[in-house]
Amino acid sequence: MGHLEALRQRVLARLVEWEAAGLKRSLRPPSGIDLSSNDYLGLATHPRLVRRFVEALRIYGCGATASRLLRGHREIFTDVERRFAAFKGTEAALYFASGYAANLGVLTTFLESGDVVFSDERNHASLIDGMRLTRARRVIFPHRDVAALARLLRSEQGPGQKFLVTESLFSMDGDRAPLREYAALCRETQTALIVDEAHAVGIYGERGSGLIEEMGVADAVFLSINTAGKALGVCGAFVAGPAWAVEYLIQRARPFVFSTAPPPALMAALDEAITLIIEEPERRARVRANARRLREQLVARGIVLPLEDSPIIPVILGESERAVAVAAALQEEGFDVRAIRPPTVPAGTARLRVSVNVQVDETIAARFASALARILKSC
Numbered sequence: 001m002g003h004l005e006a007l008r009q010r011v012l013a014r015l016v017e018w019e020a021a022g023l024k025r026s027l028r029p030p031s032g033i034d035l036s037s038n039d040y041l042g043l044a045t046h047p048r049l050v051r052r053f054v055e056a057l058r059i060y061g062c063g064a065t066a067s068r069l070l071r072g073h074r075e076i077f078t079d080v081e082r083r084f085a086a087f088k089g090t091e092a093a094l095y096f097a098s099g100y101a102a103n104l105g106v107l108t109t110f111l112e113s114g115d116v117v118f119s120d121e122r123n124h125a126s127l128i129d130g131m132r133l134t135r136a137r138r139v140i141f142p143h144r145d146v147a148a149l150a151r152l153l154r155s156e157q158g159p160g161q162k163f164l165v166t167e168s169l170f171s172m173d174g175d176r177a178p179l180r181e182y183a184a185l186c187r188e189t190q191t192a193l194i195v196d197e198a199h200a201v202g203i204y205g206e207r208g209s210g211l212i213e214e215m216g217v218a219d220a221v222f223l224s225i226n227t228a229g230k231a232l233g234v235c236g237a238f239v240a241g242p243a244w245a246v247e248y249l250i251q252r253a254r255p256f257v258f259s260t261a262p263p264p265a266l267m268a269a270l271d272e273a274i275t276l277i278i279e280e281p282e283r284r285a286r287v288r289a290n291a292r293r294l295r296e297q298l299v300a301r302g303i304v305l306p307l308e309d310s311p312i313i314p315v316i317l318g319e320s321e322r323a324v325a326v327a328a329a330l331q332e333e334g335f336d337v338r339a340i341r342p343p344t345v346p347a348g349t350a351r352l353r354v355s356v357n358v359q360v361d362e363t364i365a366a367r368f369a370s371a372l373a374r375i376l377k378s379c
């Protein structure tokens with residue numbers, strides 16, 4: 001390994017810098033009350049999902065053995081994709097191995113040289129990476145700023161296709177994109193609207209299909225990306241949209257074409273997740289009620305929070321060291337809350353990202369709010 005010495009020294013120096021800036025992460029399994037996972041509906045361990053997964057494993061085995069376009073395809077992928085599309089209210093859907101892969105796939109497939117893509121400054125890394133891999137010109141607009149976006153979109157007169165890319169519920173701030181205003185702007189300026197529903201699918205809307213449904217903007221959306229590893233409790237992501245666009249993804253999306261298909265058994269678990277979301281709307285109602293109650297408890301103790309109806313509650317603490325210290329103190333008291341630091345969030349806005357799931361009842365909310373208020377006084 002002597003020939004790697006220079007590289008080793010360089011990497012060690014980077015790690016030292018990273019640690020000195022308070023940014024070094026560590027791998028830590030769950031412990032304590034879950035206030036940090038994205039398992040909002042509690043489906044990841046639901047006995048019905050587990051049973052369907054195990055039964056399907058016996059039928060399909062562990063691995064798909066090849067890419068979907070080769071020997072890796074099974075009918076169950078298409079069956080559940082069709083079901084997801086019906087649930088979402090679109091013509092078609094395609095399953096990717098992760099939300100990250102789906103975002104890369106969508107953006108690199110549709111954005112071409114000469115196109116312009118408008119992107120919210122707080123978009124998730126997977127959207128940013130997807131855009132960076134294309135030759136489209138990127139225009140970053142201030143977070144949720146409709147007026148700024150309108151000016152930019154209207155002044156863009158080139159011949160290329162325009163795209164607008166946004167999350168519907170922002171993963172680190174828990175706030176919503178103004179989807180109705182975006183829908184109107186996209187119609188006016190012939191812009192293709194791409195919406196990442198990672199944290200909204202399963203939670204919002206009458207059917208539970210997300211904020212696109214809740215805001216009534218389905219007609220204006222080109223594609224949505226719906227991760228299946230959060231409220232749906234499994235993993236992967238469904239891209240939903242018109243049949244012609246999904247057909248193009250099957251032909252051209254590199255993370256889909258050049259990657260082994262995910263285990264087919266996952267689709268049985270996801271089928272059950274969709275059933276539970278449809279059959280048990282009270283689950284998502286409970287998540288939203290739990291989040292409202294926890295917000296009230298925190299605000300009552302003087303903690304400043306944005307006013308949102310969302311299970312993601314950001315408690316902004318400023319410097320990374322402080323966020324880490326507060327998270328560690330909460331951990332000592334049995335609460336699993338994680339510190340989120342730059343570059344995931346902008347410098348100076350390190351925070352606790354409190355995410356509320358179906359189990360966070362009144363007692364937990366009161367205990368957590370008291371513990372956090374007390375810890376904040378000494379940290």
Ligand SMILES: Cc1ncc(COP(=O)(O)O)c(C=O)c1O
Nearest residue numbers: 098099100124126171198227229
């Ligand atoms: C907004 C958003 N998009 C995409 C992803 C990526 O999804 P996945 O974890 O399935 O790769 C995440 C979270 O990880 C996310 O928060």
